[in-house]
Amino acid sequence: MKTQPGSSPIVLEPLFSVAHPNAIYGVAFSPDGELFASASLDNSARIWRVSDGSLATTLTGHGDGVAFAGFTADGRRIVTASLDRSVRIWNRDGGLVANLSGHQDYLACGTVSARGSWIASGGFDKLVRLWDSQSASAVATLSGSEDSVQCLGFSADAQWLASGGDDATIRIWELETRSLFRKLTGHVGAVEGLAFSPSGGLLASAGADGTLRLWSFSDRESVTPAVEAHAPLVTLDSSAAKLKSVAFSPDGAWLATGGTEGRLEIWQVSDRKPLLARNVHQNTIYAVAFHPDGRRLATASYDRSIHVWNIFASE
Amino acid sequence: MIELLGAKHRFCDGVSRRSFLKIGGLAAGGLTLPQLLRAESAGGSSGRHKSVIMVFLSGGPPHQDMFDLKMEAPVEIRGEFRPIATRVPGLEICELFPRMAAMSDRLAVIRSVVGSEGRHASFQCMTGRTFDRQPAGGWPSLGAVVSKLQGPARTGTPAFVGLAPKMRTSTWADPGQAGFVGQAHAPFTPNSGNADLALQGISIDKLSDRHGLRQRLDQLKRIAEVNSSLEGFDAYNQQAFGILTSSRVADALDLEQEDPDVRDRYGRGANVPAGYGDAGPLMNDYFLAARRLIEAGTRVVTLAYGRWDWHGRPHGTNFENARDHFPQLDQGLTALLEDLRERGMDQDVSVLVWGEFGRTPRINKNGGRDHWPQVACALLAGGGIRAGQVIGSTNRLGEHAKDRPVHFQEIFATVYHNLGIDINQATIKDWSGRPQYLVDHSQYQPLRELV
Numbered sequence: 001m002k003t004q005p006g007s008s009p010i011v012l013e014p015l016f017s018v019a020h021p022n023a024i025y026g027v028a029f030s031p032d033g034e035l036f037a038s039a040s041l042d043n044s045a046r047i048w049r050v051s052d053g054s055l056a057t058t059l060t061g062h063g064d065g066v067a068f069a070g071f072t073a074d075g076r077r078i079v080t081a082s083l084d085r086s087v088r089i090w091n092r093d094g095g096l097v098a099n100l101s102g103h104q105d106y107l108a109c110g111t112v113s114a115r116g117s118w119i120a121s122g123g124f125d126k127l128v129r130l131w132d133s134q135s136a137s138a139v140a141t142l143s144g145s146e147d148s149v150q151c152l153g154f155s156a157d158a159q160w161l162a163s164g165g166d167d168a169t170i171r172i173w174e175l176e177t178r179s180l181f182r183k184l185t186g187h188v189g190a191v192e193g194l195a196f197s198p199s200g201g202l203l204a205s206a207g208a209d210g211t212l213r214l215w216s217f218s219d220r221e222s223v224t225p226a227v228e229a230h231a232p233l234v235t236l237d238s239s240a241a242k243l244k245s246v247a248f249s250p251d252g253a254w255l256a257t258g259g260t261e262g263r264l265e266i267w268q269v270s271d272r273k274p275l276l277a278r279n280v281h282q283n284t285i286y287a288v289a290f291h292p293d294g295r296r297l298a299t300a301s302y303d304r305s306i307h308v309w310n311i312f313a314s315e
Numbered sequence: 316m317i318e319l320l321g322a323k324h325r326f327c328d329g330v331s332r333r334s335f336l337k338i339g340g341l342a343a344g345g346l347t348l349p350q351l352l353r354a355e356s357a358g359g360s361s362g363r364h365k366s367v368i369m370v371f372l373s374g375g376p377p378h379q380d381m382f383d384l385k386m387e388a389p390v391e392i393r394g395e396f397r398p399i400a401t402r403v404p405g406l407e408i409c410e411l412f413p414r415m416a417a418m419s420d421r422l423a424v425i426r427s428v429v430g431s432e433g434r435h436a437s438f439q440c441m442t443g444r445t446f447d448r449q450p451a452g453g454w455p456s457l458g459a460v461v462s463k464l465q466g467p468a469r470t471g472t473p474a475f476v477g478l479a480p481k482m483r484t485s486t487w488a489d490p491g492q493a494g495f496v497g498q499a500h501a502p503f504t505p506n507s508g509n510a511d512l513a514l515q516g517i518s519i520d521k522l523s524d525r526h527g528l529r530q531r532l533d534q535l536k537r538i539a540e541v542n543s544s545l546e547g548f549d550a551y552n553q554q555a556f557g558i559l560t561s562s563r564v565a566d567a568l569d570l571e572q573e574d575p576d577v578r579d580r581y582g583r584g585a586n587v588p589a590g591y592g593d594a595g596p597l598m599n600d601y602f603l604a605a606r607r608l609i610e611a612g613t614r615v616v617t618l619a620y621g622r623w624d625w626h627g628r629p630h631g632t633n634f635e636n637a638r639d640h641f642p643q644l645d646q647g648l649t650a651l652l653e654d655l656r657e658r659g660m661d662q663d664v665s666v667l668v669w670g671e672f673g674r675t676p677r678i679n680k681n682g683g684r685d686h687w688p689q690v691a692c693a694l695l696a697g698g699g700i701r702a703g704q705v706i707g708s709t710n711r712l713g714e715h716a717k718d719r720p721v722h723f724q725e726i727f728a729t730v731y732h733n734l735g736i737d738i739n740q741a742t743i744k745d746w747s748g749r750p751q752y753l754v755d756h757s758q759y760q761p762l763r764e765l766v
Contacts, residue, residue, distance in 0.1 A: 021585055021587040022587065022589075022592070023631055023635070023639070041590075041591075041630065041631070042592070064591075064592075065591075065592075065630065083629050083630075106629045107629075108628070108629050123629075124629070148628075166680065260395075260634075260635075282638065282642075283635055283638045283639060284631075284632075284635050284638075302631055302638070302639065303639065
């Protein structure tokens with residue numbers, strides 16, 4: 001699957017693959033880059049070593065599929081969100097720290113802030129719930145979504161939370177006030193993936209309509225602090241029929257999107273051009289994640305596998 | 316159930332462990348050992364006998380995404396897949412079934428299965444009957460009926476084997492019950508994990524000590540009598556002897572004895588519950604085990620394959636699950652059919668693939684399709700049928716049978732015909748003593764297109 005030099009500005013080399021016995025919904029690297037976590041419909045999350053893809057720990061106890069797994073900002077804990085309606089916090093050795101309940105339906109997504117100790121979860125009860133990973137306690141419930149919440153993303157400075165879902169709307173929540181700051185509309189169909197750029201200037205949304213949209217989001221002063229519809233900077237048509245996931249590279253230069261039929265695309269953010277588009281899985285890519293060093297990429301799929309890739313610009 | 320520890324084997328789930336034979340309500344009810352031996356003699360020792368492998372697609376497979384794609388339907392109905400041509404002129408099937416397409420001349424596709432009672436259970440696929448208003452003792456499954464009427468094809472092999480493992484949804488794990496034909500004809504269920512009673516400590520190696528075994532069985536019988544937990548114990552007893560003194564079943568289930576290339580051709584599969592975690596595994600080894608059991612003398616093998624109840628997110632869309640299940644079914648089923656042909660068994664072994672109902676034409680908001688008892692699909696192969704044809708059709712949106720509706724019982728009648736059983740003559744008395752025909756033969760006959 002290596003891209004030949006000259007055929008693409010991006011080289012994608014398979015490093016290794018790991019598998020669950022059922023579909024995989026989430027993948028995330030630890031802040032120190034030594035581990036990655038996977039979330040699966042097999043009711044477990046697993047922690048793997050980046051060095052060789054070996055299994056470090058399996059987190060068991062959820063009563064249904066796990067939709068999300070991620071590391072806290074300090075890297076000491078792992079957070080999972082499950083279809084069993086619970087959010088759990090675990091030690092890196094697999095010990096359960098806390099079981100957070102409150103959602104009234106399947107959880108479809110979760111996210112952990114890169115700063116501070118925020119956790120957010122969302123699901124089929126149309127709610128976003130905020131939790132604190134240090135105190136393992138509920139912080140707030142953000143209501144207003146008109147349908148299931150399918151994706152979440154914190155801004156790098158942990159000032160903002162974006163949520164998206166089946167109502168085709170992106171909601172920007174201000175964490176300080178825990179209030180809705182803005183609604184972004186334009187997707188025709190569910191919003192399936194959200195990611196803020198590391199610098200905070202952009203928000204990327206991936207939709208079931210097969211589009212990747214970039215929204216300007218530099219800072220609070222640059223936008224009208226009102227709840228209103230807002231046109232994206234740009235709408236990019238993916239070569240996937242539907243998109244399911246999106247992630248910025250750590251330097252903000254690239255965007256990776258995952259879609260149906262195992263479609264992976266890498267986009268150059270500066271000129272909004274696709275650098276690579278290829279079917280790398282047998283089924284929908286539910287999650288994409290860049291390693292903190294920016295030179296590795298993980299793709300997690302409904303085909304039960306995670307592929308970890310070397311990724312770099314071709315010469 | 317009786318569980319007997321045996322020599323170390325690696326079973327079809329790939330787990331190496333002490334082998335065991337679980338003998339539950341075994342199939343040669345009332346037969347004495349000499350009768351069993353006569354049965355074997357009558358059946359010949361070549362392993363040639365009429366038989367059935369039933370693949371139950373637990374949960375209700377989407378007919379319109381498999382064998383009846385509706386490309387003219389609006390997008391909210393049409394689905395994500397494209398049709399591909401097959402070797403049968405005019406027959407197109409899902410693009411994810413390229414191997415089936417390449418051997419479609421060996422298949423009969425039925426697009427218009429009707430009469431589903433809409434129950435989320437294997438019952439109707441196993442019995443051909445609806446669950447409500449059953450006769451005394453309950454409707455027997457196909458395997459139990461065949462066990463009753465034809466007995467084992469070879470000594471030491473149960474006539475009826477159900478390969479379904481234990482599942483959270485027990486109605487999908489049901490491999491077919493004995494009903495009014497009696498527990499002596501219930502399936503041997505090596506994967507069920509439901510051993511109720513165990514003769515711990517008796518190994519196959521020690522079975523030369525038949526006196527000792529008899530004593531243990533007598534002891535077990537006394538326990539059973541106290542508990543009223545076993546009926547037809549004499550038959551049970553005889554079967555225990557028959558199977559324990561034969562290694563055929565254990566050998567058939569021990570896929571380590573099979574050529575690894577053959578296992579690879581079938582696709583092996585994973586021995587974990589598919590989909591939501593409450594249904595059958597996508598265990599392609601079961602297809603191979605079924606063939607080996609038929610060769611060993613079993614007449615009916617049922618297996619539950621995958622989880623086909625695809626309502627959509629958050630458990631994956633209908634199409635994500637289809638992309639997961641279809642290729643594996645395509646591989647396992649076609650490997651089985653090819654294997655049967657290579658071994659000269661294809662004219663004797665009927666293979667039936669179906670589920671309890673179809674799925675809604677309209678794709679729901681979660682990318683799923685819901686239950687649709689109005690119409691379903693089925694696949695038949697082997698057993699001497701005239702394959703290479705499609706039977707029936709549905710309307711433009713796949714909502715209902717447009718022509719040639721085919722009832723569950725017509726498919727059962729066809730399978731019984733393939734087994735050499737005359738549905739217009741054969742009856743079995745229910746518990747009230749009333750003779751019951753195997754199908755409602757005044758209404759349903761074998762499919763004239765196939766037999």
